[in-house]
Amino acid sequence: MDHLDELEHQSIFILREAYKNFKNLAMLWSIGKDSTVLVWLARKAFFGHCPIPLVHIDTSYKIPEMIEYRDKVAKEWNLNLVVGQNKKALDEGMNHTMGRMVCCEALKTQGLATVMAEKGYTGLILGIRRDEEGTRAKERYFSPRDKNFEWNFKDQPPELWDQFKTTFAEGTHIRIHPILHWTELNVWEYILREKIPIIDLYFANKEGKRYRSLGCAPCTTPIDSKASTVEEIVEELKYHTTTSERSGRAQDQEDTYAMQKLRARGYM
Template sequence: MSHLKELEDKSIFIIREAKNKFKNPAVLWSIGKDSTMLLWLCKKAFFGKIPFPVVHIDTGYKFKEIYEFRDNMAKEWGLDLRIVKNEEALAQGMGPDKGKFECCNTLKTEALKLAVKEHKIDALLLGIRRDEHGIRNKERYFSPRDKQFRWKLARKKEGGDSPYESLQDTEMSGWNLFATDFGPEADHVRVHPILHWTELEVWQYVKQENIPMVDLYLSKKGKRYRSIGCECCCMPVDSEADDIDKVIEELKKTTTREREGRAQEKEHLMQKLRSLGYM
Protein backbone atom coordinates (compact mmCIF):
# COMPACT_ATOMS: atom_id res chain seq x y z
CA MET A 1 0.00 0.00 0.00
CA SER A 2 1.38 3.42 -0.88
CA HIS A 3 2.19 5.89 1.86
CA LEU A 4 -0.53 8.34 0.85
CA LYS A 5 -3.06 5.52 0.68
CA GLU A 6 -2.23 4.58 4.27
CA LEU A 7 -2.72 8.16 5.42
CA GLU A 8 -5.99 8.34 3.51
CA ASP A 9 -7.30 5.05 4.94
CA LYS A 10 -6.66 6.14 8.47
CA SER A 11 -8.38 9.50 7.94
CA ILE A 12 -11.40 7.84 6.33
CA PHE A 13 -11.66 5.38 9.22
CA ILE A 14 -11.77 8.28 11.70
CA ILE A 15 -14.34 10.20 9.63
CA ARG A 16 -16.64 7.17 9.49
CA GLU A 17 -16.11 6.53 13.21
CA ALA A 18 -17.20 10.11 13.94
CA LYS A 19 -20.34 9.70 11.83
CA ASN A 20 -21.18 6.41 13.57
CA LYS A 21 -20.58 7.51 17.16
CA PHE A 22 -22.15 10.95 17.15
CA LYS A 23 -25.64 12.27 16.44
CA ASN A 24 -24.78 15.65 14.95
CA PRO A 25 -21.32 15.81 13.51
CA ALA A 26 -20.23 18.70 11.30
CA VAL A 27 -17.05 19.59 9.48
CA LEU A 28 -15.36 22.95 9.75
CA TRP A 29 -14.19 24.42 6.44
CA SER A 30 -11.83 27.39 6.42
CA ILE A 31 -11.39 26.99 2.64
CA GLY A 32 -7.66 26.49 3.28
CA LYS A 33 -5.75 23.52 1.87
CA ASP A 34 -6.09 21.30 4.96
CA SER A 35 -9.82 21.64 5.45
CA THR A 36 -10.44 21.44 1.71
CA MET A 37 -8.52 18.16 1.67
CA LEU A 38 -10.57 17.07 4.69
CA LEU A 39 -13.78 17.74 2.73
CA TRP A 40 -12.40 15.67 -0.11
CA LEU A 41 -11.72 12.81 2.33
CA CYS A 42 -15.25 13.15 3.77
CA LYS A 43 -16.65 12.90 0.27
CA LYS A 44 -14.56 9.79 -0.34
CA ALA A 45 -15.60 8.24 2.98
CA PHE A 46 -19.27 8.47 2.05
CA PHE A 47 -18.96 7.85 -1.66
CA GLY A 48 -19.28 11.35 -3.04
CA LYS A 49 -21.81 13.06 -0.76
CA ILE A 50 -20.96 14.48 2.66
CA PRO A 51 -23.78 13.40 5.00
CA PHE A 52 -23.39 16.24 7.55
CA PRO A 53 -23.23 20.04 7.51
CA VAL A 54 -20.16 21.95 6.42
CA VAL A 55 -19.60 25.01 8.63
CA HIS A 56 -17.72 28.05 7.45
CA ILE A 57 -16.90 30.72 10.00
CA ASP A 58 -16.95 33.96 8.05
CA THR A 59 -15.06 36.78 9.71
CA GLY A 60 -15.94 39.14 6.88
CA TYR A 61 -12.25 39.81 6.31
CA LYS A 62 -11.34 36.84 4.11
CA PHE A 63 -9.67 37.17 0.70
CA LYS A 64 -12.19 37.69 -2.10
CA GLU A 65 -10.68 34.61 -3.81
CA ILE A 66 -11.78 32.58 -0.80
CA TYR A 67 -15.41 33.65 -1.07
CA GLU A 68 -15.50 32.89 -4.79
CA PHE A 69 -13.93 29.50 -4.31
CA ARG A 70 -16.29 28.67 -1.44
CA ASP A 71 -19.44 29.39 -3.40
CA ASN A 72 -18.26 27.57 -6.51
CA MET A 73 -17.25 24.45 -4.61
CA ALA A 74 -20.38 24.40 -2.47
CA LYS A 75 -22.39 24.15 -5.68
CA GLU A 76 -20.10 21.66 -7.39
CA TRP A 77 -19.84 19.29 -4.40
CA GLY A 78 -23.44 19.76 -3.24
CA LEU A 79 -22.46 20.83 0.26
CA ASP A 80 -24.88 21.50 3.11
CA LEU A 81 -23.04 24.75 3.76
CA ARG A 82 -23.80 26.74 6.92
CA ILE A 83 -22.14 30.13 7.00
CA VAL A 84 -21.73 31.52 10.51
CA LYS A 85 -20.90 35.12 11.20
CA ASN A 86 -20.71 37.04 14.47
CA GLU A 87 -22.98 39.72 13.02
CA GLU A 88 -23.41 41.47 16.32
CA ALA A 89 -19.67 42.00 16.81
CA LEU A 90 -19.20 43.03 13.18
CA ALA A 91 -22.03 45.53 13.54
CA GLN A 92 -20.22 46.98 16.57
CA GLY A 93 -17.15 47.46 14.42
CA MET A 94 -14.95 44.55 15.46
CA GLY A 95 -11.94 44.26 13.17
CA PRO A 96 -8.18 43.75 13.18
CA ASP A 97 -7.61 47.34 14.25
CA LYS A 98 -9.11 46.36 17.63
CA GLY A 99 -6.16 44.00 18.19
CA LYS A 100 -5.39 40.75 16.45
CA PHE A 101 -6.16 38.55 19.41
CA GLU A 102 -9.38 40.32 20.24
CA CYS A 103 -10.46 40.20 16.59
CA CYS A 104 -9.71 36.50 16.15
CA ASN A 105 -11.32 35.61 19.42
CA THR A 106 -14.54 37.46 18.70
CA LEU A 107 -14.95 36.72 15.02
CA LYS A 108 -13.69 33.12 15.04
CA THR A 109 -13.96 31.51 18.46
CA GLU A 110 -17.13 33.26 19.56
CA ALA A 111 -18.73 32.63 16.18
CA LEU A 112 -17.82 28.97 16.42
CA LYS A 113 -19.42 28.77 19.86
CA LEU A 114 -22.58 30.19 18.33
CA ALA A 115 -22.46 27.61 15.54
CA VAL A 116 -21.96 24.69 17.91
CA LYS A 117 -24.89 25.86 19.98
CA GLU A 118 -27.21 26.76 17.12
CA HIS A 119 -26.69 23.55 15.17
CA LYS A 120 -26.40 21.34 18.28
CA ILE A 121 -23.10 19.98 17.01
CA ASP A 122 -21.70 17.16 19.18
CA ALA A 123 -18.68 16.33 17.04
CA LEU A 124 -16.73 18.85 15.02
CA LEU A 125 -14.31 17.64 12.37
CA LEU A 126 -11.26 19.87 11.92
CA GLY A 127 -8.31 19.80 9.57
CA ILE A 128 -5.47 20.38 12.04
CA ARG A 129 -2.14 18.62 11.69
CA ARG A 130 0.49 17.72 14.30
CA ASP A 131 3.35 19.25 12.33
CA GLU A 132 1.77 22.70 12.31
CA HIS A 133 2.87 23.71 15.76
CA GLY A 134 4.57 22.29 18.86
CA ILE A 135 1.42 22.59 20.95
CA ARG A 136 -0.44 20.31 18.56
CA ASN A 137 2.00 17.46 19.23
CA LYS A 138 -0.15 16.36 22.10
CA GLU A 139 -3.46 16.51 20.27
CA ARG A 140 -5.54 13.36 19.90
CA TYR A 141 -7.80 12.24 17.06
CA PHE A 142 -10.80 12.52 19.34
CA SER A 143 -10.44 15.39 21.73
CA PRO A 144 -13.19 16.53 24.12
CA ARG A 145 -13.92 20.24 24.76
CA ASP A 146 -15.88 21.77 27.60
CA LYS A 147 -18.35 24.66 27.27
CA GLN A 148 -15.55 27.23 27.43
CA PHE A 149 -13.93 25.35 24.54
CA ARG A 150 -11.04 24.33 26.78
CA TRP A 151 -9.40 21.09 26.06
CA LYS A 152 -11.05 18.75 28.53
CA LEU A 153 -8.30 16.46 29.76
CA ALA A 154 -9.80 14.91 32.87
CA ARG A 155 -13.09 14.47 34.65
CA LYS A 156 -13.94 14.02 38.31
CA LYS A 157 -14.61 10.53 39.53
CA GLU A 158 -15.51 8.74 42.74
CA GLY A 159 -13.14 6.38 44.53
CA GLY A 160 -9.71 5.26 43.48
CA ASP A 161 -6.43 6.95 44.33
CA SER A 162 -7.07 10.11 42.36
CA PRO A 163 -10.17 12.30 42.20
CA TYR A 164 -9.79 12.61 38.44
CA GLU A 165 -9.63 10.25 35.57
CA SER A 166 -7.92 11.06 32.37
CA LEU A 167 -10.01 11.50 29.26
CA GLN A 168 -6.97 11.55 27.10
CA ASP A 169 -5.04 8.36 27.60
CA THR A 170 -2.83 7.42 24.75
CA GLU A 171 -4.95 6.55 21.78
CA MET A 172 -4.26 3.10 20.43
CA SER A 173 -4.30 4.37 16.90
CA GLY A 174 -2.27 1.42 15.65
CA TRP A 175 -5.25 -0.73 16.67
CA ASN A 176 -7.84 1.75 15.48
CA LEU A 177 -9.10 2.07 19.04
CA PHE A 178 -10.26 5.57 19.88
CA ALA A 179 -12.18 6.73 22.92
CA THR A 180 -15.26 8.60 21.71
CA ASP A 181 -17.41 8.69 24.85
CA PHE A 182 -16.28 11.47 27.15
CA GLY A 183 -19.38 11.78 29.33
CA PRO A 184 -21.67 14.75 29.96
CA GLU A 185 -18.89 17.22 30.86
CA ALA A 186 -17.65 17.29 27.30
CA ASP A 187 -19.63 19.97 25.45
CA HIS A 188 -18.60 18.55 22.13
CA VAL A 189 -15.77 16.48 20.75
CA ARG A 190 -13.19 17.73 18.30
CA VAL A 191 -12.30 15.17 15.69
CA HIS A 192 -9.00 15.52 13.84
CA PRO A 193 -8.96 13.07 10.93
CA ILE A 194 -5.79 14.48 9.29
CA LEU A 195 -3.71 14.93 12.44
CA HIS A 196 -1.01 12.61 11.11
CA TRP A 197 -0.44 14.36 7.78
CA THR A 198 2.44 16.74 7.10
CA GLU A 199 2.24 19.86 4.98
CA LEU A 200 4.25 18.14 2.27
CA GLU A 201 1.99 15.06 2.27
CA VAL A 202 -1.07 17.26 1.97
CA TRP A 203 0.30 18.79 -1.22
CA GLN A 204 1.37 15.40 -2.58
CA TYR A 205 -2.17 14.14 -2.01
CA VAL A 206 -3.72 17.28 -3.51
CA LYS A 207 -1.60 16.63 -6.58
CA GLN A 208 -2.45 12.92 -6.75
CA GLU A 209 -6.21 13.45 -6.33
CA ASN A 210 -6.28 16.69 -8.30
CA ILE A 211 -8.21 18.43 -5.51
CA PRO A 212 -9.22 21.99 -6.42
CA MET A 213 -7.51 24.70 -4.35
CA VAL A 214 -7.63 28.47 -4.01
CA ASP A 215 -4.83 29.80 -6.20
CA LEU A 216 -3.51 32.05 -3.42
CA TYR A 217 -1.20 29.13 -2.65
CA LEU A 218 0.59 29.53 -5.96
CA SER A 219 3.27 32.09 -6.64
CA LYS A 220 2.43 35.38 -8.28
CA LYS A 221 5.22 37.92 -8.76
CA GLY A 222 7.59 35.92 -6.57
CA LYS A 223 5.23 35.56 -3.58
CA ARG A 224 2.79 32.93 -2.44
CA TYR A 225 0.78 32.16 0.69
CA ARG A 226 1.70 29.08 2.74
CA SER A 227 -1.44 29.44 4.79
CA ILE A 228 -4.49 31.59 4.19
CA GLY A 229 -7.19 33.11 6.31
CA CYS A 230 -8.11 36.72 6.80
CA GLU A 231 -6.53 39.05 4.26
CA CYS A 232 -5.31 41.46 6.90
CA CYS A 233 -3.37 38.90 8.93
CA CYS A 234 -1.68 36.79 6.24
CA MET A 235 1.79 37.37 4.96
CA PRO A 236 2.96 35.83 1.69
CA VAL A 237 6.38 34.14 1.56
CA ASP A 238 9.05 34.54 -1.11
CA SER A 239 8.52 31.75 -3.60
CA GLU A 240 8.74 30.98 -7.28
CA ALA A 241 6.43 27.94 -6.98
CA ASP A 242 3.66 28.73 -9.47
CA ASP A 243 2.29 25.21 -9.75
CA ILE A 244 1.72 22.34 -7.32
CA ASP A 245 4.77 20.38 -8.45
CA LYS A 246 6.96 23.34 -7.63
CA VAL A 247 5.23 23.77 -4.25
CA ILE A 248 6.08 20.14 -3.47
CA GLU A 249 9.72 20.64 -4.52
CA GLU A 250 9.99 23.78 -2.44
CA LEU A 251 8.56 22.05 0.64
CA LYS A 252 10.90 19.08 0.25
CA LYS A 253 13.81 21.49 0.52
CA THR A 254 12.46 23.44 3.47
CA THR A 255 11.50 20.40 5.51
CA THR A 256 15.00 19.01 5.26
CA ARG A 257 16.29 22.42 6.17
CA GLU A 258 14.02 22.58 9.19
CA ARG A 259 15.21 19.16 10.31
CA GLU A 260 18.84 20.13 9.74
CA GLY A 261 18.07 23.30 11.63
CA ARG A 262 17.08 21.36 14.71
CA ALA A 263 20.25 19.24 14.59
CA GLN A 264 22.23 22.42 14.09
CA GLU A 265 20.65 23.95 17.13
CA LYS A 266 21.93 21.10 19.27
CA GLU A 267 25.36 21.44 17.72
CA HIS A 268 25.27 25.17 18.44
CA LEU A 269 24.43 24.56 22.08
CA MET A 270 27.23 22.01 22.37
CA GLN A 271 29.73 24.45 20.83
CA LYS A 272 28.64 27.11 23.23
CA LEU A 273 29.08 24.86 26.25
CA ARG A 274 32.46 23.69 25.05
CA SER A 275 33.64 27.28 24.71
CA LEU A 276 34.14 27.02 28.47
CA GLY A 277 37.85 26.22 28.85
CA TYR A 278 37.17 23.31 31.19
CA MET A 279 35.90 21.25 28.24
Protein backbone atom coordinates (compact mmCIF):
# COMPACT_ATOMS: atom_id res chain seq x y z
CA MET A 1 0.00 0.00 0.00
CA ASP A 2 1.34 3.43 -0.86
CA HIS A 3 0.26 6.64 0.88
CA LEU A 4 -2.65 7.28 -1.50
CA ASP A 5 -3.97 3.77 -0.79
CA GLU A 6 -3.72 4.48 2.94
CA LEU A 7 -5.75 7.67 2.56
CA GLU A 8 -8.27 6.03 0.27
CA HIS A 9 -8.89 3.02 2.53
CA GLN A 10 -9.37 5.21 5.61
CA SER A 11 -11.89 7.42 3.75
CA ILE A 12 -13.80 4.38 2.49
CA PHE A 13 -13.99 3.05 6.05
CA ILE A 14 -15.49 6.37 7.22
CA LEU A 15 -17.99 6.54 4.34
CA ARG A 16 -19.18 3.03 5.14
CA GLU A 17 -19.53 3.85 8.85
CA ALA A 18 -21.61 6.88 7.92
CA TYR A 19 -23.80 4.88 5.53
CA LYS A 20 -24.41 2.16 8.14
CA ASN A 21 -25.12 4.46 11.07
CA PHE A 22 -27.26 7.21 9.56
CA LYS A 23 -30.63 6.42 8.05
CA ASN A 24 -31.08 9.90 6.64
CA LEU A 25 -27.74 10.80 5.14
CA ALA A 26 -26.67 13.24 2.45
CA MET A 27 -23.41 14.37 0.90
CA LEU A 28 -22.58 17.96 0.07
CA TRP A 29 -21.23 18.41 -3.44
CA SER A 30 -19.79 21.86 -4.14
CA ILE A 31 -18.62 20.80 -7.64
CA GLY A 32 -15.05 21.55 -6.50
CA LYS A 33 -12.18 19.08 -6.60
CA ASP A 34 -12.51 17.89 -2.99
CA SER A 35 -16.17 16.96 -3.00
CA THR A 36 -15.83 15.46 -6.47
CA VAL A 37 -13.06 13.21 -5.11
CA LEU A 38 -15.47 12.40 -2.29
CA VAL A 39 -18.14 11.26 -4.76
CA TRP A 40 -15.49 9.12 -6.46
CA LEU A 41 -14.55 7.58 -3.09
CA ALA A 42 -18.21 6.80 -2.42
CA ARG A 43 -18.35 4.89 -5.70
CA LYS A 44 -15.25 2.97 -4.55
CA ALA A 45 -16.77 2.29 -1.12
CA PHE A 46 -20.08 1.07 -2.59
CA PHE A 47 -18.67 -0.82 -5.56
CA GLY A 48 -19.64 1.49 -8.41
CA HIS A 49 -22.80 2.90 -6.82
CA CYS A 50 -23.44 6.12 -4.94
CA PRO A 51 -26.37 5.28 -2.63
CA ILE A 52 -26.19 8.66 -0.86
CA PRO A 53 -28.05 11.72 -2.25
CA LEU A 54 -25.84 14.66 -3.22
CA VAL A 55 -26.83 18.14 -2.10
CA HIS A 56 -25.63 21.19 -4.01
CA ILE A 57 -26.26 24.58 -2.43
CA ASP A 58 -26.78 26.92 -5.37
CA THR A 59 -26.21 30.52 -4.32
CA SER A 60 -27.10 31.61 -7.90
CA TYR A 61 -23.75 33.41 -8.00
CA LYS A 62 -21.72 30.33 -8.92
CA ILE A 63 -19.40 30.47 -11.91
CA PRO A 64 -21.71 29.35 -14.80
CA GLU A 65 -19.43 26.48 -15.95
CA MET A 66 -19.95 24.87 -12.54
CA ILE A 67 -23.66 24.23 -13.08
CA GLU A 68 -23.03 22.83 -16.56
CA TYR A 69 -20.34 20.45 -15.24
CA ARG A 70 -22.57 19.46 -12.29
CA ASP A 71 -25.48 18.37 -14.47
CA LYS A 72 -23.25 16.50 -16.90
CA VAL A 73 -21.44 14.50 -14.22
CA ALA A 74 -24.66 13.80 -12.26
CA LYS A 75 -26.13 12.23 -15.38
CA GLU A 76 -23.05 10.22 -16.34
CA TRP A 77 -22.49 8.88 -12.84
CA ASN A 78 -26.16 8.26 -12.17
CA LEU A 79 -26.20 10.51 -9.09
CA ASN A 80 -29.22 11.47 -7.01
CA LEU A 81 -28.85 15.26 -7.02
CA VAL A 82 -30.71 17.58 -4.66
CA VAL A 83 -30.31 21.32 -5.32
CA GLY A 84 -30.92 23.69 -2.42
CA GLN A 85 -31.32 27.45 -2.56
CA ASN A 86 -32.31 30.21 -0.13
CA LYS A 87 -34.90 31.72 -2.48
CA LYS A 88 -36.30 34.07 0.14
CA ALA A 89 -32.94 35.77 0.69
CA LEU A 90 -32.35 35.97 -3.08
CA ASP A 91 -35.79 37.48 -3.64
CA GLU A 92 -34.91 40.07 -1.04
CA GLY A 93 -31.81 40.88 -3.06
CA MET A 94 -29.07 39.26 -0.98
CA ASN A 95 -25.60 39.61 -2.51
CA HIS A 96 -21.98 40.05 -1.44
CA THR A 97 -22.14 43.85 -1.38
CA MET A 98 -24.25 43.52 1.79
CA GLY A 99 -21.15 42.09 3.45
CA ARG A 100 -19.40 38.91 2.47
CA MET A 101 -19.96 37.13 5.76
CA VAL A 102 -23.63 38.15 5.81
CA CYS A 103 -24.01 36.85 2.26
CA CYS A 104 -22.19 33.53 2.93
CA GLU A 105 -24.32 32.96 5.99
CA ALA A 106 -27.60 33.70 4.20
CA LEU A 107 -26.99 31.90 0.93
CA LYS A 108 -24.77 29.02 2.01
CA THR A 109 -25.38 28.32 5.70
CA GLN A 110 -29.10 29.15 5.67
CA GLY A 111 -29.51 27.55 2.23
CA LEU A 112 -28.07 24.36 3.68
CA ALA A 113 -30.15 24.58 6.87
CA THR A 114 -33.31 24.84 4.77
CA VAL A 115 -32.55 21.69 2.73
CA MET A 116 -31.56 19.81 5.89
CA ALA A 117 -34.85 20.71 7.58
CA GLU A 118 -36.92 19.87 4.49
CA LYS A 119 -35.33 16.49 3.95
CA GLY A 120 -34.73 15.63 7.61
CA TYR A 121 -31.08 14.70 7.12
CA THR A 122 -29.32 13.76 10.39
CA GLY A 123 -25.93 13.06 8.82
CA LEU A 124 -24.15 15.28 6.33
CA ILE A 125 -20.93 14.28 4.55
CA LEU A 126 -18.55 17.08 3.58
CA GLY A 127 -15.23 17.23 1.73
CA ILE A 128 -13.38 19.61 4.05
CA ARG A 129 -9.69 19.02 4.86
CA ARG A 130 -7.56 19.91 7.89
CA ASP A 131 -4.86 21.61 5.86
CA GLU A 132 -7.28 24.13 4.28
CA GLU A 133 -7.39 26.58 7.15
CA GLY A 134 -7.01 26.84 10.94
CA THR A 135 -10.48 26.02 12.21
CA ARG A 136 -10.79 23.01 9.93
CA ALA A 137 -7.49 21.73 11.39
CA LYS A 138 -9.39 21.19 14.62
CA GLU A 139 -12.27 19.21 13.17
CA ARG A 140 -13.26 15.63 13.93
CA TYR A 141 -14.22 12.98 11.37
CA PHE A 142 -17.69 12.85 12.99
CA SER A 143 -18.50 16.30 14.29
CA PRO A 144 -21.76 17.18 16.06
CA ARG A 145 -23.85 20.30 15.35
CA ASP A 146 -26.52 21.43 17.81
CA LYS A 147 -30.18 22.33 17.33
CA ASN A 148 -29.26 25.80 16.08
CA PHE A 149 -26.85 24.33 13.56
CA GLU A 150 -23.91 25.53 15.68
CA TRP A 151 -20.49 23.94 16.20
CA ASN A 152 -19.18 23.95 19.76
CA PHE A 153 -15.46 23.68 19.02
CA LYS A 154 -14.62 24.11 22.71
CA ASP A 155 -16.32 20.86 23.67
CA GLN A 156 -15.79 18.32 20.93
CA PRO A 157 -16.18 14.57 21.47
CA PRO A 158 -13.04 12.46 21.73
CA GLU A 159 -12.30 10.35 18.68
CA LEU A 160 -10.03 7.35 18.91
CA TRP A 161 -9.33 4.07 17.18
CA ASP A 162 -11.89 4.86 14.48
CA GLN A 163 -14.80 4.65 16.92
CA PHE A 164 -16.91 7.62 15.94
CA LYS A 165 -19.78 9.56 17.44
CA THR A 166 -22.81 7.98 15.82
CA THR A 167 -25.43 8.61 18.52
CA PHE A 168 -26.85 12.06 19.11
CA ALA A 169 -29.77 13.87 20.69
CA GLU A 170 -33.00 14.62 18.86
CA GLY A 171 -32.81 17.74 16.68
CA THR A 172 -29.01 17.74 16.34
CA HIS A 173 -27.02 16.43 13.41
CA ILE A 174 -23.55 15.10 12.66
CA ARG A 175 -21.13 16.40 10.04
CA ILE A 176 -18.95 13.66 8.60
CA HIS A 177 -15.58 14.49 7.03
CA PRO A 178 -14.10 11.46 5.21
CA ILE A 179 -11.15 13.30 3.60
CA LEU A 180 -10.26 15.43 6.63
CA HIS A 181 -6.78 13.88 6.73
CA TRP A 182 -5.92 14.57 3.06
CA THR A 183 -3.85 17.54 1.86
CA GLU A 184 -4.37 19.63 -1.27
CA LEU A 185 -1.42 17.80 -2.84
CA ASN A 186 -2.87 14.38 -1.93
CA VAL A 187 -6.16 15.33 -3.60
CA TRP A 188 -4.42 16.22 -6.88
CA GLU A 189 -2.15 13.16 -6.77
CA TYR A 190 -5.26 11.03 -6.32
CA ILE A 191 -7.10 12.78 -9.18
CA LEU A 192 -4.06 12.03 -11.34
CA ARG A 193 -3.89 8.38 -10.36
CA GLU A 194 -7.61 7.72 -10.68
CA LYS A 195 -8.11 9.91 -13.76
CA ILE A 196 -11.09 11.68 -12.14
CA PRO A 197 -12.72 14.23 -14.46
CA ILE A 198 -12.36 17.63 -12.77
CA ILE A 199 -13.94 20.92 -13.84
CA ASP A 200 -11.77 22.96 -16.26
CA LEU A 201 -11.73 26.05 -14.04
CA TYR A 202 -8.83 24.52 -12.06
CA PHE A 203 -6.57 24.49 -15.13
CA ALA A 204 -4.65 27.55 -16.36
CA ASN A 205 -6.27 29.40 -19.26
CA LYS A 206 -4.50 31.31 -22.05
CA GLU A 207 -4.14 34.37 -19.82
CA GLY A 208 -2.13 32.30 -17.32
CA LYS A 209 -4.85 32.18 -14.64
CA ARG A 210 -6.45 29.26 -12.84
CA TYR A 211 -8.75 28.79 -9.84
CA ARG A 212 -7.18 27.02 -6.91
CA SER A 213 -10.35 26.97 -4.82
CA LEU A 214 -13.86 27.43 -6.22
CA GLY A 215 -16.65 29.56 -4.80
CA CYS A 216 -19.06 32.23 -5.95
CA ALA A 217 -17.99 34.30 -8.95
CA PRO A 218 -17.91 37.72 -7.18
CA CYS A 219 -15.84 36.43 -4.23
CA THR A 220 -13.35 34.08 -5.86
CA THR A 221 -10.32 35.18 -7.83
CA PRO A 222 -8.04 32.99 -9.93
CA ILE A 223 -4.30 32.75 -9.24
CA ASP A 224 -1.41 33.26 -11.66
CA SER A 225 -0.35 29.87 -12.90
CA LYS A 226 0.86 28.03 -15.98
CA ALA A 227 -0.40 24.65 -14.75
CA SER A 228 -2.87 23.48 -17.37
CA THR A 229 -2.91 19.73 -16.62
CA VAL A 230 -3.29 17.64 -13.46
CA GLU A 231 0.41 16.67 -13.70
CA GLU A 232 1.40 20.30 -13.82
CA ILE A 233 -0.77 21.18 -10.83
CA VAL A 234 0.87 18.39 -8.79
CA GLU A 235 4.25 19.71 -9.87
CA GLU A 236 3.28 23.27 -8.96
CA LEU A 237 2.03 22.31 -5.50
CA LYS A 238 5.05 20.17 -4.76
CA TYR A 239 7.77 22.62 -5.62
CA HIS A 240 6.54 26.12 -6.40
CA THR A 241 3.73 27.07 -4.03
CA THR A 242 4.20 29.43 -1.11
CA THR A 243 0.70 30.88 -0.76
CA SER A 244 -2.25 29.29 0.97
CA GLU A 245 -4.96 27.41 -0.90
CA ARG A 246 -7.82 29.73 0.05
CA SER A 247 -5.96 32.98 -0.66
CA GLY A 248 -8.37 33.60 -3.55
CA ARG A 249 -11.44 33.33 -1.31
CA ALA A 250 -12.55 36.80 -0.29
CA GLN A 251 -14.71 35.87 2.71
CA ASP A 252 -11.69 34.42 4.57
CA GLN A 253 -9.96 37.79 4.51
CA GLU A 254 -13.02 39.75 5.63
CA ASP A 255 -12.17 39.43 9.33
CA THR A 256 -9.24 37.92 11.29
CA TYR A 257 -11.52 35.19 12.58
CA ALA A 258 -13.91 35.07 9.62
CA MET A 259 -13.85 31.32 9.11
CA GLN A 260 -14.11 30.62 12.82
CA LYS A 261 -17.18 32.82 13.10
CA LEU A 262 -18.79 31.44 9.92
CA ARG A 263 -18.07 27.83 10.82
CA ALA A 264 -19.25 28.09 14.42
CA ARG A 265 -22.65 29.07 13.02
CA GLY A 266 -22.87 26.15 10.63
CA TYR A 267 -20.86 27.13 7.56
CA MET A 268 -19.07 24.29 5.78
